Amino acid sequence: MESSLFISGKLLSITTFVYFFAMVFYIIYVVSKGNTMGLLGTIFTVAGFFIETGGLVLRWVESYQMGIGRAPLTNLYESLVFFAWCGAGIYLAFEFYYKNKFMGAFVLPFISIAMAYASFSPNISQEIQPLVPALQSNWLIYHVITCFFAYAAFAVACGVSIMYVIKNRKEEKKQQLGNILSFFPSSATLDDINYKAIAIGFPMLTLGIITGAAWANYAWGSYWSWDPKETWSLITWFVYAAFLHARFTRGWRGKRAAWLSIIGFFAVIVTYLGVNLLLSGLHSYAS
Amino acid sequence: MAIKKDKFWGFLSSVSLAVVLLIVLAATSIIGTLIPQNGSYEEYLNQFGPVFTKVIETLDLFDMYHSWWFIFLLTLFTVNLILCSLKRLPPVLEQIKNPKKILTEELERSLSLSDTLRKKGSPERWKEAVKELLSKRYGTPDGEKIDDKSYLYFEKGKYSRLGVYITHLSIVIIMIGGLIGAFFGFRGFINIPEGSAANQVFLRGGRAPYNMDFVIRCDKFTLSYYPMGMVKEYRSDVTILENGREVKKDYLIVNRPLTYRGLTFYQSSYGVIDRHAKVRVFVKSGPNKGKSFEMDITDKFVNIPFSGDYVKVIEHYPNLENFGPAMILQIAEDGAMPVNFPVYKNLPDNDMNPQSKYFFKYLENEEHYYTGLQVTKDPGVWIVWTGCIMMMFGLYYSFFVVRKRIWVRVFFEGERTAITVAGHSPRSRMFEEEFAKILEDIKQLNV
Numbered sequence: 001m002e003s004s005l006f007i008s009g010k011l012l013s014i015t016t017f018v019y020f021f022a023m024v025f026y027i028i029y030v031v032s033k034g035n036t037m038g039l040l041g042t043i044f045t046v047a048g049f050f051i052e053t054g055g056l057v058l059r060w061v062e063s064y065q066m067g068i069g070r071a072p073l074t075n076l077y078e079s080l081v082f083f084a085w086c087g088a089g090i091y092l093a094f095e096f097y098y099k100n101k102f103m104g105a106f107v108l109p110f111i112s113i114a115m116a117y118a119s120f121s122p123n124i125s126q127e128i129q130p131l132v133p134a135l136q137s138n139w140l141i142y143h144v145i146t147c148f149f150a151y152a153a154f155a156v157a158c159g160v161s162i163m164y165v166i167k168n169r170k171e172e173k174k175q176q177l178g179n180i181l182s183f184f185p186s187s188a189t190l191d192d193i194n195y196k197a198i199a200i201g202f203p204m205l206t207l208g209i210i211t212g213a214a215w216a217n218y219a220w221g222s223y224w225s226w227d228p229k230e231t232w233s234l235i236t237w238f239v240y241a242a243f244l245h246a247r248f249t250r251g252w253r254g255k256r257a258a259w260l261s262i263i264g265f266f267a268v269i270v271t272y273l274g275v276n277l278l279l280s281g282l283h284s285y286a287s
Numbered sequence: 288m289a290i291k292k293d294k295f296w297g298f299l300s301s302v303s304l305a306v307v308l309l310i311v312l313a314a315t316s317i318i319g320t321l322i323p324q325n326g327s328y329e330e331y332l333n334q335f336g337p338v339f340t341k342v343i344e345t346l347d348l349f350d351m352y353h354s355w356w357f358i359f360l361l362t363l364f365t366v367n368l369i370l371c372s373l374k375r376l377p378p379v380l381e382q383i384k385n386p387k388k389i390l391t392e393e394l395e396r397s398l399s400l401s402d403t404l405r406k407k408g409s410p411e412r413w414k415e416a417v418k419e420l421l422s423k424r425y426g427t428p429d430g431e432k433i434d435d436k437s438y439l440y441f442e443k444g445k446y447s448r449l450g451v452y453i454t455h456l457s458i459v460i461i462m463i464g465g466l467i468g469a470f471f472g473f474r475g476f477i478n479i480p481e482g483s484a485a486n487q488v489f490l491r492g493g494r495a496p497y498n499m500d501f502v503i504r505c506d507k508f509t510l511s512y513y514p515m516g517m518v519k520e521y522r523s524d525v526t527i528l529e530n531g532r533e534v535k536k537d538y539l540i541v542n543r544p545l546t547y548r549g550l551t552f553y554q555s556s557y558g559v560i561d562r563h564a565k566v567r568v569f570v571k572s573g574p575n576k577g578k579s580f581e582m583d584i585t586d587k588f589v590n591i592p593f594s595g596d597y598v599k600v601i602e603h604y605p606n607l608e609n610f611g612p613a614m615i616l617q618i619a620e621d622g623a624m625p626v627n628f629p630v631y632k633n634l635p636d637n638d639m640n641p642q643s644k645y646f647f648k649y650l651e652n653e654e655h656y657y658t659g660l661q662v663t664k665d666p667g668v669w670i671v672w673t674g675c676i677m678m679m680f681g682l683y684y685s686f687f688v689v690r691k692r693i694w695v696r697v698f699f700e701g702e703r704t705a706i707t708v709a710g711h712s713p714r715s716r717m718f719e720e721e722f723a724k725i726l727e728d729i730k731q732l733n734v
């Protein structure tokens with residue numbers, strides 16, 4: 001048992017480094033436009049994704065070997081790892097579909113930071129712990145999967161929106177698009193990717209909030225109690241709903257929509273980490 | 288005047304108002320996550336000082352999600368949503384019922400995706416060939432022949448535009464469910480000692496207690512632990528009695544509530560009513576040195592026989608520091624300050640309090656608990672769940688069912704057959720490629 005524990009931990013630490021290198025390669029690729037660098041970025045991301053998949057599966061198996069079998073989705077460490085896994089998967093899908101590696105430099109940092117934070121922060125325990133009674137519910141699994149899938153899609157949208165804002169600023173000033181910017185996907189494509197990522201993220205977040213409410217109703221007898229974490233997830237939901245409607249409104253398309261997507265992801269980070277670290281409530285990941 | 292009125296309704300049913308309201312709701316909701324909600328007045332005074340407390344109080348920020356202004360925002364939002372949806376729904380329904388099926392020149396000009404091929408072969412044969420090709424992907428078309436021109440109309444994802452309206456309706460339904468819960472439901476708690484029964488629920492918010500027309504008895508409360516000592520389960524075995532007759536036996540654990548006659552009971556807390564421990568006492572020094580006897584200890588001080596010393600049990604652990612079960616005793620000897628020390632079941636020879644005149648050996652431990660149940664009545668909850676399911680359904684339709692329309696016009700144009708194909712989809716970027724592929728496939732056809 002000791003030796004296999006060793007393996008899942010090891011695989012997930014390796015993943016951290018592999019994603020980090022992928023990020024570095026993508027950034028060098030954006031700066032130098034050397035195709036080898038872009039290819040390396042993709043190879044490392046794919047490799048990281050597979051190694052991480054192995055790590056997550058093993059961690060699941062190990063929890064059974066320890067006699068407390070549960071999905072690897074129940075504490076802050078595991079949720080960060082799962083976020084990175086979804087993010088890498090969704091990012092790769094977009095990269096292959098749009099055949100543009102520039103986004104990597106803007107999306108991989110989120111994935112890398114999540115893994116690095118999970119692996120190196122002294123506040124985060126990596127141990128496989130048994131579940132306290134409130135967390136022993138299948139709703140928890142559905143809740144975590146849907147929320148983090150949504151968060152990962154929003155991370156992709158945020159990265160793309162940052163590209164949009166940078167590119168748009170130059171275009172508005174009628175400045176010559178620098179060497180690098182002219183290699184970005186067109187504004188219309190960036191806008192499209194942003195929308196698609198949110199079109200995946202929004203229903204997932206909605207499902208995440210609903211499964212969370214169902215779970216709260218089972219465990220505490222109230223599907224909604226305005227606890228800070230619930231409230232922040234609703235705030236996030238409002239922001240992305242505003243984004244979706246901005247598209248139907250003159251004056252809100254384009255730049256403002258991109259900013260809404262960036263603000264939305266900021267709200268995700270507050271929901272996810274800020275509430276645990278700064279505010280108190282029912283959700284017990286941080287403690 | 289009429290113009291002003293129109294403007295007002297236009298504004299109230301506009302999407303721009305929706306965007307602004309969503310942002311305002313998001314921004315104001317932050318306040319309640321920064322200021323603790325429903326605390327006591329003293330706490331706020333301590334934390335924020337008198338001036339700020341006054342401001343907060345005036346704006347109802349202590350319970351902001353139920354404040355007049357937040358409820359006003361939610362109402363405005365709902366009105367906006369309903370008006371906007373009602374305004375836009377009829378044309379959408381009309382379009383679903385009677386779509387433009389004939390590709391007129393005018394329609395063709397309004398569509399960005401259209402192309403005309405000119406081919407040899409009879410129009411009839413071409414029409415059949417194109418129909419067969421496209422039917423594979425887009426289902427059976429509507430066909431029509433006007434003068435010498437044949438028309439085909441394919442449509443997929445016909446109802447996808449209803450998704451938005453289902454989503455919007457679901458929001459209204461969830462709100463209705465929430466209101467019903469708020470007006471006709473309650474939340475309270477009930478504490479029941481093991482072996483006792485109760486029927487009075489204490490409600491939150493200072494309301495009068497609620498008397499259930501049945502009785503719930505706690506037969507047994509059990510705590511169980513993981514090997515490493517963390518709590519694994521809180522469990523209450525309960526019986527429901529009506530008119531003294533047992534009607535239902537069940538158990539409750541966290542995440543497994545029990546519903547009976549519209550009331551739902553949740554395992555939410557517990558407490559110890561009294562503790563009993565049995566120990567063997569060995570007297571190590573003093574006048575009684577060498578004596579040994581068994582003794583029952585409770586959570587109130589008990590006199591140790593033949594002395595002026597007292598002892599009580601203050602805590603019990605199923606697994607203390609990985610040495611297994613242990614009790615913490617408190618002993619007061621010769622009128623000195625009481626001293627706490629553990630007594631381990633599995634370490635019967637270890638003296639954890641060498642200064643004392645006594646040595647204790649663990650024999651038995653028994654605790655009596657009460658179970659704390661939360662009790663809720665929420666007749667709106669099923670409406671809320673119905674709304675949630677509708678919302679997922681609506682979102683699925685909005686985002687993943689794409690409406691695609693293809694028009695075909697075929698006629699004999701002098702020597703050749705002219706085949707015009709036009710297409711439309713709200714997800715135009717994805718559809719462009721698909722449309723190009725269709726044209727390519729048609730070009731490859733041989734008739």
Ligand code: HEM
Nearest residue numbers: 241244245248300301302305364367368371451454458685
């Ligand atoms: C949080 C509340 C709301 C949610 C979750 C929501 C959800 C949605 C969704 C998912 C779409 C489809 C977007 C797309 O296809 O890109 C949509 C479209 C729309 N929503 Fe909402 N909505 C909300 C509030 C409102 C409000 C208050 C209004 C009031 C004006 C409104 C008006 C519209 C309109 C006009 C459309 C476009 C319909 C079309 O495709 O023609 N929505 N909404």
